[in-house]
Amino acid sequence: MNNFEYHMPTKVIFGKGTEEKVGAEVAASGCKKVLLHYGKDSIKRSGLYDRVVKSLNDAGVDFVELDGVMPNPRLSLVYTGIELCREEGVDFILAVGGGSVIDSAKAIGVGVPYDGDVWDFYTGNQFIDCLPIGVVLTIPAAGSETSPNSVITNEVGDFKRGIGGQVMRPKFAILNPELPMTLPPYHMSCGAVDIMAHVMERYFTKVKNVAFTDRLCEATLKTVIENIPKVLECHEDYDAWAEIMWAGSVAHNGLLGTGREDDWGTHMIEHEVSGIYDVAHGAGLAVIFPAWMTYVYKMDVERFAQYANRVWDVEYSDDLDSMALKGIEKTKEFFSSICMPISLTELGIPGDRIEEMGSKILRKGAFLPLTPEHAVEILKIAL
Amino acid sequence: MNNFEYHMPTKVIFGKGTEEKVGAEVAASGCKKVLLHYGKDSIKRSGLYDRVVKSLNDAGVDFVELDGVMPNPRLSLVYTGIELCREEGVDFILAVGGGSVIDSAKAIGVGVPYDGDVWDFYTGNQFIDCLPIGVVLTIPAAGSETSPNSVITNEVGDFKRGIGGQVMRPKFAILNPELPMTLPPYHMSCGAVDIMAHVMERYFTKVKNVAFTDRLCEATLKTVIENIPKVLECHEDYDAWAEIMWAGSVAHNGLLGTGREDDWGTHMIEHEVSGIYDVAHGAGLAVIFPAWMTYVYKMDVERFAQYANRVWDVEYSDDLDSMALKGIEKTKEFFSSICMPISLTELGIPGDRIEEMGSKILRKGAFLPLTPEHAVEILKIAL
Numbered sequence: 122m123n124n125f126e127y128h129m130p131t132k133v134i135f136g137k138g139t140e141e142k143v144g145a146e147v148a149a150s151g152c153k154k155v156l157l158h159y160g161k162d163s164i165k166r167s168g169l170y171d172r173v174v175k176s177l178n179d180a181g182v183d184f185v186e187l188d189g190v191m192p193n194p195r196l197s198l199v200y201t202g203i204e205l206c207r208e209e210g211v212d213f214i215l216a217v218g219g220g221s222v223i224d225s226a227k228a229i230g231v232g233v234p235y236d237g238d239v240w241d242f243y244t245g246n247q248f249i250d251c252l253p254i255g256v257v258l259t260i261p262a263a264g265s266e267t268s269p270n271s272v273i274t275n276e277v278g279d280f281k282r283g284i285g286g287q288v289m290r291p292k293f294a295i296l297n298p299e300l301p302m303t304l305p306p307y308h309m310s311c312g313a314v315d316i317m318a319h320v321m322e323r324y325f326t327k328v329k330n331v332a333f334t335d336r337l338c339e340a341t342l343k344t345v346i347e348n349i350p351k352v353l354e355c356h357e358d359y360d361a362w363a364e365i366m367w368a369g370s371v372a373h374n375g376l377l378g379t380g381r382e383d384d385w386g387t388h389m390i391e392h393e394v395s396g397i398y399d400v401a402h403g404a405g406l407a408v409i410f411p412a413w414m415t416y417v418y419k420m421d422v423e424r425f426a427q428y429a430n431r432v433w434d435v436e437y438s439d440d441l442d443s444m445a446l447k448g449i450e451k452t453k454e455f456f457s458s459i460c461m462p463i464s465l466t467e468l469g470i471p472g473d474r475i476e477e478m479g480s481k482i483l484r485k486g487a488f489l490p491l492t493p494e495h496a497v498e499i500l501k502i503a504l
Numbered sequence: 505m506n507n508f509e510y511h512m513p514t515k516v517i518f519g520k521g522t523e524e525k526v527g528a529e530v531a532a533s534g535c536k537k538v539l540l541h542y543g544k545d546s547i548k549r550s551g552l553y554d555r556v557v558k559s560l561n562d563a564g565v566d567f568v569e570l571d572g573v574m575p576n577p578r579l580s581l582v583y584t585g586i587e588l589c590r591e592e593g594v595d596f597i598l599a600v601g602g603g604s605v606i607d608s609a610k611a612i613g614v615g616v617p618y619d620g621d622v623w624d625f626y627t628g629n630q631f632i633d634c635l636p637i638g639v640v641l642t643i644p645a646a647g648s649e650t651s652p653n654s655v656i657t658n659e660v661g662d663f664k665r666g667i668g669g670q671v672m673r674p675k676f677a678i679l680n681p682e683l684p685m686t687l688p689p690y691h692m693s694c695g696a697v698d699i700m701a702h703v704m705e706r707y708f709t710k711v712k713n714v715a716f717t718d719r720l721c722e723a724t725l726k727t728v729i730e731n732i733p734k735v736l737e738c739h740e741d742y743d744a745w746a747e748i749m750w751a752g753s754v755a756h757n758g759l760l761g762t763g764r765e766d767d768w769g770t771h772m773i774e775h776e777v778s779g780i781y782d783v784a785h786g787a788g789l790a791v792i793f794p795a796w797m798t799y800v801y802k803m804d805v806e807r808f809a810q811y812a813n814r815v816w817d818v819e820y821s822d823d824l825d826s827m828a829l830k831g832i833e834k835t836k837e838f839f840s841s842i843c844m845p846i847s848l849t850e851l852g853i854p855g856d857r858i859e860e861m862g863s864k865i866l867r868k869g870a871f872l873p874l875t876p877e878h879a880v881e882i883l884k885i886a887l
Contacts, residue, residue, distance in 0.1 A: 124519025136507025330743035336723035360713035
């Protein structure tokens with residue numbers, strides 16, 4: 122096990138009706154003015170917008186609004202948000218939505234106190250300060266509600282880049298499992314894959330002697346695998362949503378990576394795919410992860426056999442190779458069973474820009490130190 | 505799943521040599537004077553005391569010392585600590601040791617800003633403030649390094665009582681898996697039982713639909729069960745200690761109880777046993793927990809069968825009763841295998857004060873709402 126630091130101070134407020142606490146939580150921060158940041162009309166249609174606004178008003182919280190966050194959140198809206206916060210003297214950002222809204226809020230949060238271009242941070246500079254952020258989560262998927270990360274797409278050049286830093290962790294995260302019930306089923310499945318990918322990026326590590334976090338990872342994967350079919354069957358299954366929503370947050374708050382070296386190669390490749398083609402992140406991951414696994418499993422067949430056994434109930438045999446392949450096959454079967462694509466072709470993506478996507482890979486993975494050539498090979502497997 | 509709040513802001517610093525960071529961490533808190541609180545000579549013999557003092561000195565941290573914490577930490581020393589902190593203007597407490605030292609530090613921490621008798625808090629009053637606390641952990645067991653709890657023994661009347669509150673959570677916890685290597689094997693085993701008991705107090709709940717935390721609990725139990733025999737075999741097995749130490753902290757930081765209603769009946773009974781007889785907490789739990797299980801398992805035989813299956817690999821059959829009993833039996837066998845007592849008789853405790861111990865039970869459990877009569881029956885099973 123590697124040495125590590127783990128510091129996850131986000132206050133999680135979980136359960137039915139908990140969005141009604143948002144005003145009091147924001148007010149307790151002592152802020153003067155809030156940016157209420159969200160996506161499209163869905164939170165208005167569902168009534169969530171009204172409940173949040175009422176809670177803010179009841180608590181005497183002054184706020185301005187910025188909507189329009191799209192999946193794969195755009196840098197241009199981040200610039201707009203930074204301007205607005207400066208003009209209005211905003212000192213707290215409340216994100217109401219899924220990972221895209223939260224990531225956009227975080228980007229605005231680090232941009233406001235910075236004199237330069239916020240994109241600098243996404244290309245290598247380290248930020249040191251961030252406006253405090255609160256979250257009302259509507260989509261269990263990205264884990265951004267308790268993570269110290271943000272991923273933004275720069276429309277100029279189709280670059281999708283992620284950054285991270287402790288100051289970005291939300292001060293509080295309100296998780297009500299009733300809120301995702303109105304999601305389209307496709308997005309439910311995308312969220313499940315995203316959660317699973319966050320776990321698997323940590324699970325496939327070269328670090329030895331990580332038995333405890335192995336088991337925590339397996340527990341989280343099993344929970345998602347068992348519960349996502351339930352919500353696809355019955356969208357209003359509160360109990361199943363509660364399992365998914367809490368698992369999705371724990372999956373990405375850092376606990377499951379303690380003492381390990383995470384990989385993130387699959388995410389890097391997927392970012393290049395969805396940077397160009399604007400596919401849903403989860404759908405992209407469903408295509409890339411099994412391809413990545415197929416490309417790398419021989420590097421540690423014991424780990425892939427353990428994954429097959431503990432996550433997919435593949436019985437142990439002397440033939441670890443075959444076990445590993447069965448585990449990968451079961452991963453693909455599961456993704457298919459929840460209506461996720463498992464090939465670029467199914468996503469409607471041809472092979473003609475694979476070299477371009479590969480060439481954009483900036484960061485290496487840890488399990489497999491990723492080169493553009495590796496990325497191209499993995500994308501070819503994914504075709 | 506129940507609604508819940510989870511807020512665990514303790515910064516965990518984990519790994520080899522991490523005690524050398526203690527001075528910098530304390531200094532970063534901005535405190536003026538520290539109480540260095542510890543137990544007996546063991547931290548001097550091991551060299552830990554010198555390393556901690558050097559780190560404090562290097563960081564320019566001013567401190568006074570209070571040693572002498574004993575297992576089942578005493579109220580009288582807490583009073584001494586409160587006096588000392590007031591006289592010396594102490595504004596930060598650094599606990600170097602195991603759960604007893606940390607619990608004593610927490611009691612001093614809530615006592616200093618309080619005009620009345622700190623024991624008031626242990627008999628029902630709620631505290632609202634606590635001096636900041638830092639920890640260098642030497643014994644993986646109590647989980648107090650990341651928990652919001654403290655248990656103190658009042659020698660006058662042999663009362664052992666616990667309290668909890670968010671302000672009590674340590675600001676940081678330094679966990680170096682090398683530090684417990686010098687523990688006597690008996691205390692290694694006591695620690696393992698304590699960790700397992702913290703998980704089981706949460707696992708056996710009446711709340712339904714807690715699948716994710718069920719699995720996290722099982723993951724934690726399995727980790728302890730697999731690794732404690734390794735450190736008993738080879739005291740210097742760093743990797744096994746790392747698993748136990750991290751599992752022990754996660755076991756009691758609140759995560760495993762999220763959405764559940766914890767029981768704590770076994771702890772209540774054990775407190776009455778060790779309040780009178782001064783047995784090691786873990787050894788007391790090894791005796792009481794299987795007796796409690798035997799007394800209550802019919803209240804939710806499915807849950808006990810799941811425990812038997814997932815934790816002890818008992819195969820599922822139609823006879824859940826028999827599965828549940830096998831799970832309890834395997835728990836006892838395991839405790840015996842690591843040289844823990846599984847009866848009061850083995851602990852050298854006769855049955856003549858069972859009624860007295862039962863009569864002292866103050867708080868009820870949640871799985872079984874505990875009465876003095878229940879406690880007496882459970883203690884009789886434990887004889």
